[in-house]
Amino acid sequence: MPAPDWAALVAAYNRINHYGQANGMALSVPAPGQAEYRMQIRPDHLSSPGTAHGGVVAGLMDAALGAAALTLAFTSGEFVSTVEFKLNYLHPVRLAEQLVARAQVEHTGNRLIVSSAVIFRIESDGPEMAVARGLGTFNRYPADKREFGQLLMG
Known part of the structure; x- marks a missing residue:
């Protein structure tokens, strides 16, 4: 290929x-095996006054981990699906905060890809702060030409 x-x-x-569109997530790919997702916390992401629901952070984490794996799988004509992921919440995430999730592949095998990521809160007047860390395992499966064609033609 x-x-x-x-x-x-x-x-x-x-x-x-x-999913990414509905949650205001923007993907960029620095290189195969790497992914970066950005999003801003909106009122519909909150579970209590001013604080984002943990599922929003988990969704961003799964998306970033999976995108890193997916970019590597694309190079051999494959797609991926999540097998499992682990998430550590380090700090609460608040309304209007800007987040960036940076992920990279740690291991690739014949059937599985493992990736890790850190979600940072972007500070306008200081260093980024890590708010979550994660590790995920993804199943590789072959994509047929039709699936790739549908992806590109949309």
């Missing part, structure tokens, strides 16, 4: 990723 057109694949994935 020829080398993937990363810009086209990321644009196509952003187009079909309704």
Whole structure:
């Protein structure tokens, strides 16, 4: 399979990723095996006054871990699905905060890919603060030409 057109694949994935769209998440791919997701906490992400629901952070983590694995799987004509992931919440996340999740593949095997990520709160006047850390395992499975074609054509 020829080398993937990363810009086209990321644009196509952003187009079909309704979960990411609904939650205001923006994906970028620095390199195969790496992913970065950004989002801002909105009122519909809150579970108590001013504080984001843990599921919002978990959703961002799963998306980032999976995107890192997916970018590597794309290079061999494969897709991935989550097998499991572990998440450590380090600090609460509040309304209007900007988050960035940075993920990278730690291990790739014939059937599984393991990736890790850290979600940071972006501070305008200081260093980033880690608010969560995660580790995920993803199943690799072959994508047929039709699936890749549908992804690119949207």
